[in-house]
Amino acid sequence: MSDSPPTTTQLPAQSPPVDPAETEAAGHHRPATGRLSWWHGDGGEGAKRNLALIGVLLALFVIGAATRSDLYSNPDWVWANMLSILKLASVVGVVTVGMTFVIIGGGIDLSVGAIVALAGVWCTTVATQNFGAGGMIFTAVVVGVAVGLVNGALIAYGRLVPFIATLAMLVAARGLAAEISQKQTQISENSTINGIASTDLLGIPLLVYILAAVVAAGWVLLNRTTFGRRTVAVGGNPEAARLAGIDVKRHTVLLYALSGLCCGIAAIMLTAQATSAQAAMANLYELDAIAAVIIGGTLLSGGRGTIIGSLLGVIIFATITNLFAINGLSTEAQNMVKGGIIVAAVLIQQVQFRSITQFLRRNRLTTTT
């Protein structure tokens, strides 16, 4: 959602109508000592939800153990499989952290998969492999941030709807990636880059550490900094945020740049895993990331959300993929189940959101009268 023209007479149309108390609760008054409020940003509701998601993960584990008891009876295999799931989740997970910020900030980024592809292809072609691993990582990150800045500028200053701007970028970035790569799979011959995917530290894959680091950084940024508070405020009510003195346009640009940065990091991880990059890589990552964000409890309309929830969303999807793979079930069935889960999560979210809104309304009535 781009910020509306600077008129103060009219609040941006939003459904349900903007409730100042609600915005305040979401954005400015964050009780620092509430029950479980350290866990995320919205005073308890997200924590309950995240516990529910962990419950879902446990249930999936039980299903796995029941259907393939031969595999699950071996603790070594179970440990290796858990790491395998986390590795599977790592690349999308990093993208999802950026997506969470964008969506909490009231926007959406459909171009993440394309940015990953462009950054990956860019760092494996154009002689950048000659500059070694450092050059490749630097290039991927710069390309990611640059594309994010373009997205943000189009949305904030060009006043394009985020959906349109990033949809256009989705097409354009893949086109550019195909052009740069000459439509060929570009093999990474850099052993340091490729080693990122095969290195373990203390028995845990490096990719999992990278995911953990990005999630931790995202959590701190969202919950412990002004930037995070502003993100929630901008997403909750851009006009109120503007009146509160936040440079909404600049903040919007930064959010998309942050998403691009995550895509750049993800591009390196994916290139390392596949030991190559190509224009069609990271296919449909935008959908995976958005689905994980929604399942994690972030409001698609902005103003509320948690990083941990998104992470759990990604891990749930990776676990489902794993569950289908170890049982030899088809990808089609897997996609149908994923679709069903997304719908269920949004339905539950709507019910929850409605009850919170009602609660806040009642609360305001009691305090004002």
Next chain:
Amino acid sequence: MTQHSRDMSRRRLLFGGAAVGAGVLLAGCTSNEQTPTEAQTNAAGGNANTEPGKQVTIGFSAPAADHGWIAAITNNAKAQAAAYSDVEFNIVEAGADAAAQRAVLSTLISQTPDVIVLLPHDGKELNSFGLEAMQAGIPVVNLDRAFPDAKAYRLQIKGDNYGMGVSAATFIVEQLKAKGVSNPVIAEIAGMDELELTQERTQGFNDTLAQNGLRVANRRAARFTADSGQQEAAQLLQALPKIDAIWNHDDDQGIGVLAAISQASRNEFFMVGGAGSKKAMEDIQADNTVLKATVTYSPSMASSAISLARLIAQGRGMSDLVELQVPKEIVLASETITKENAGDYLKLGF
């Protein structure tokens, strides 16, 4: 040549940006600076068909590829057309889907080329275009994705998807027999499952295995890309703690499959690839990975399609055949490339 110089100038432009802050260019380690893979053409002497004939215009359309194989199709077609002095080559990109390709093709009909060579997004969806062009008196050469209607094409030249599965399974069965493995665990990593060609490949594979009393233990479908190949293979390896043989449908996605295998430090099995990429052939020749063979589905069929389209437009037959005209249907054989014959096939790799 123009293609090459354009590549050079683009490289220079992009390279300029990448070079900021990095003053050192190490000559000789230009890993991805390789010249574009040499196109596969056949316009050498000793073939009566190559002698110049009537001047003809060939219209060509293939999907805008993000995949090595389709890129090779277009490159081969271009190169083969350029090898003939009597061919004018009119190439139009096919756009993103069948509808876009149909729109582009209708402009091609209005230019009335002597013959149209077409790799359709989907043969069924573009069947009506084939009928339209044929009715307008323009012979259509369908490349790879067959039209269901016999009136929609003058010639169909395609790879043998079912045969790929047969070849792959045959090699696997032979190897397992030679090793004396009983009750082997066989895995399959397919390409995009929604494509008919993937289903045909799997059918050929399953049928041949079944004839030998074997079956696939686990099958994952990837998306013809290295990253999807890596992800599916990682899951497959997790599902099967011990494997004897894997067939991976596509060598491009095979880059990722091999990466997943080495990341999981697994080597108790051997793998067969598909399509015959240059990288796969080099790996087979070097014999230092689990990849021991690949079954061909060669993009050289595009070069052949252009040659035959030219003959059709000129009203000539194929010099080796008794027939005065080019036949209506040609299906390439899917050959098996192993360490022994990889050297012969390397020039056809893409």
